[in-house]
Amino acid sequence: MKKFRTMRLLVSMLLCGSLFCLTACSDDDETPPPPDEITTETMFGNYSGKMSSRSIVPYEGEDNKEDTPAGIDISATVKNDTIHLEKFPIKDIVLSIVKDETMANKIVEAVGDVNYKIGYEPSFTTAKDSIELKLNPEPLKLSVTIPMDTEGEEAQPLLIEVKVEPGEEAEYAVESANMKFYFAATQVLLGEGENQQELLDFTPTTFHFDMNQHK
Numbered sequence: 001m002k003k004f005r006t007m008r009l010l011v012s013m014l015l016c017g018s019l020f021c022l023t024a025c026s027d028d029d030e031t032p033p034p035p036d037e038i039t040t041e042t043m044f045g046n047y048s049g050k051m052s053s054r055s056i057v058p059y060e061g062e063d064n065k066e067d068t069p070a071g072i073d074i075s076a077t078v079k080n081d082t083i084h085l086e087k088f089p090i091k092d093i094v095l096s097i098v099k100d101e102t103m104a105n106k107i108v109e110a111v112g113d114v115n116y117k118i119g120y121e122p123s124f125t126t127a128k129d130s131i132e133l134k135l136n137p138e139p140l141k142l143s144v145t146i147p148m149d150t151e152g153e154e155a156q157p158l159l160i161e162v163k164v165e166p167g168e169e170a171e172y173a174v175e176s177a178n179m180k181f182y183f184a185a186t187q188v189l190l191g192e193g194e195n196q197q198e199l200l201d202f203t204p205t206t207f208h209f210d211m212n213q214h215k
Contacts, residue, residue, distance in 0.1 A: 040122040043131055043172040047076045047179060049211030053092050055203050076211060078179070081119055085209075088116040090142065093162055093185060096202050098146070107144050116140055118183070120170070130173045135166035137183050161196070163187035167206070177213035182206050 052071030077084040090111065095104040119136035140162040145155045162185050170181030184206045188199040
């Protein structure tokens with residue numbers, strides 16, 4: 001009786017082992033699913049990262065080497081042919097106009113959130129591992145109110161138009177889902193229409209973006 005039970009146990013073990021081997025072999029022979037198709041729409045989505053600014057012509061005593069600060073937090077949305085920059089930091093531009101940090105902070109607070117849109121044209125690299133972006137930025141237009149120094153005087157509204165030129169390097173890396181680009185604020189015009197005047201002492205500044213897509 002014991003011998004019979006032992007034989008049954010051995011047969012059961014052999015059968016289980018055979019099934020295991022068949023299952024394992026079957027898994028090994030399975031073809032992995034094909035990768036998702038890579039298109040220019042791959043870069044559509046939400047991003048977060050850092051923005052840093054650098055003077056094209058450094059101020060006296062300013063060090064514009066590569067060891068610049070990491071920058072400030074910024075977020076963006078890429079959709080269709082446009083990069084939407086949310087809460088675009090305008091303090092550097094305002095500070096270049098009023099030349100006073102306290103006043104610049106007041107103006108930035110009064111203006112509130114500034115959303116800036118940049119058009120782009122995408123194209124794949126030869127290896128198709130990244131998407132090159134040809135930026136088409138429009139002027140950044142702001143309406144700010146300049147606080148008056150003398151008590152009782154009304155604050156004066158001021159229209160500001162910032163001319164923007166695209167940077168030469170702009171791309172999205174497919175594998176890392178990282179997007180890098182920059183553009184330059186090259187000229188500031190004050191007022192509008194026939195009364196518009198150039199701000200002569202404005203220092204051209206580049207704005208660099210290093211952002212990661214949320215998967």
